[in-house]
């Protein structure tokens with residue numbers, strides 16, 4: 028029968044090959060009907076020696092019959108009901124008749140003395156069960172690419188690209204192990220039923236823990252606990268037939284294609300006699316040869332071509348290396364740098380971006396480093412930065428975050444084009460001055476809680492106490508964003524907050540490894556944890572948003588919090604567009620924005636505050652000046668919005684801290700087509716890095732005192748300090764400038780004002796200066812400060 032198997036599999040492979048070639052190397056396909064056709068073709072050839080085309084009608088009829096039978100099984104069983112002339116029963120009888128006629132015809136024609144009943148049985152079971160085994164094998168191997176690679180290695184080692192012969196098929200080890208495991212997880216027949224004619228004793232059945240490396244009997248310890256083909260005298264007669272067919276088909280598929288799940292695939296096993304994929308099995312197929320060529324093209328040829336194009340224009344950097352580019356040196360140097368604290372200086376770039384700094388020093392401010400196979404061109408020239416960030420025609424989009432990072436939040440920061448414009452339009456009003464004013468009581472409450480906590484601690488310790496203020500300030504900004512965004516207390520949002528921090532750490536680990544497409548589907552510890560965390564965050568935020576939706580529907584006012592304002596603005600947008608929900612944000616999108624605010628709102632502002640307190644401890648003269656100003660303008664009262672806008676020294680200090688310790692160290696964009704930038708031409712497929720930290724520490728831009736803390740430079744505002752150049756980017760620049768910039772500045776002013784009103788502070792001798800990055804610049808060993816009550 029092997030030649031018949033081979034012919035059917037060859038037809039499938041050449042059909043898929045043709046589709047792939049037409050679509051240039053890869054295509055998306057629902058493999059479920061394809062595999063049903065394959066197994067139908069096989070059984071047709073082996074049972075009748077005819078082609079699948081001749082048997083097509085039989086298969087169509089049998090599929091219809093199976094569906095009707097399932098309907099019948101799913102309804103209550105009434106003895107004798109099959110004799111009633113219902114529509115279903117009539118159709119079933121018609122089908123039965125037609126199948127018999129067709130089969131008899133085939134049998135007569137070929138003069139085969141086969142019993143008609145047995146043939147039809149074999150026909151249906153042979154086709155259905157083997158096709159489900161094959162479809163789940165392809166789905167499972169897409170979910171577990173490491174096993175797909177192992178199986179392909181085995182197949183290519185044994186058969187290379189030849190047609191498999193019978194003996195060689197029996198030499199396969201990994202392939203049958205996989206098939207058995209798929210049969211264990213997705214047994215085509217979910218239930219075997221028998222009846223008892225008399226009382227029967229049944230022993231215990233224990234499921235095996237071991238798997239199939241040493242065969243089925245070893246895996247099951249000789250127990251009857253693995254019976255995809257049934258067991259005993261009535262064990263499936265076609266067991267070996269099915270296994271040989273499955274081995275042949277899988278071998279030939281693995282020889283020719285690599286495959287992965289399409290994003291459109293929905294995992295929904297259900298039963299229509301056998302376990303089948305309810306919505307099909309959408310798989311992306313890649314030709315193995317084309318795939319290898321494509322991989323080579325992506326990982327070697329393209330980067331080398333880009334390297335030449337950049338070098339021709341004088342853009343140099345460390346040489347491109349296969350697979351990792353410069354990632355290893357980059358992270359190696361970062362690891363080394365963060366292995367010890369630094370002296371008390373603001374020259375932090377060598378500790379935070381050692382590799383980027385070294386590259387700029389060696390190859391110039393317009394240079395390139397390799398992020399895997401992608402070149403990242405560093406740009407530090409203010410005019411070029413302006414061109415990139417003004418993004419006039421949307422030609423410098425953001426770098427797409429890798430899928431794992433998208434787990435943290437998508438939202439505005441990750442959108443492009445019309446979707447970005449729509450969201451920005453809806454969200455802008457929630458952050459204007461008027462709305463910020465209404466948020467002041469929330470900021471005040473959060474800061475008051477912090478102040479009274481510190482007050483209590485100091486009183487207990489008689490006048491002063493040492494404290495790691497880093498977690499304290501993270502709590503403060505978490506509380507503030509929780510109140511301002513959700514109108515709820517920090518306590519309610521605490522879990523979201525913890526989870527998002529955890530998620531950021533996992534994401535950073537993911538970014539630091541090379542991106543392997545499909546890797547996120549592997550059930551690694553990190554991936555499982557990330558998925559669980561996402562689920563939990565999603566549930567918590569959804570709960571808050573739903574509660575609010577109910578409150579709004581019940582006529583409650585929006586409270587002036589961001590969620591309420593966002594929903595109001597969204598409602599307005601929908602109304603202005605004649606109620607078209609398409610033009611507003613969906614509930615899912617609102618939830619994503621909440622997650623984003625929570626993340627960016629807390630992370631960034633807490634780092635601004637922690638470095639401000641560290642720096643003011645290192646420069647007590649500025650602490651005194653700032654306190655004098657606060658006491659003069661606000662006194663010891665609760666700060667009012669107008670008073671905060673009259674402060675001068677405090678914002679000068681905050682700007683200088685943002686210059687020296689920008690929470691976000693680098694802004695990245697990419698080119699999707701060739702772009703002219705000043706005198707250079709950037710080819711498509713290049714990333715552009717604007718290293719905020721290095722730009723803020725550039726002597727040529729800021730002068731000889733670049734690494735000194737000198738808030739004076741901001742006395743006449745940012746434009747004077749930068750001489751109207753785009754060289755101060757803590758909040759980015761251009762149309763995508765930080766949405767929460769004013770929010771963050773009001774919050775920081777409020778917090779600093781209230782801290783200065785109540786306490787003086789200095790560095791503890793236990794403090795070790797060690798700025799490092801976990802998304803933002805943070806104090807690696809905490810920020811131990813001695814607080815005194817004033």
Ligand code: HEM
Pocket residue numbers: 425439440441451623624627628629631632635689690691694695756757758759760762763764765766767768770771
């Ligand atoms: C000190 C505090 C903050 C800093 C330093 C900061 C920094 C930044 C930077 C550099 C960008 C631009 C990134 C790019 O162009 O690739 C950005 C964007 C953004 N920030 Fe902030 N941020 C801060 C606080 C906040 C707060 C409190 C919120 C919200 C409550 C917020 C919401 C956003 C959003 C939504 C975007 C994306 C804007 C867009 O793409 O249109 N940020 N932020």
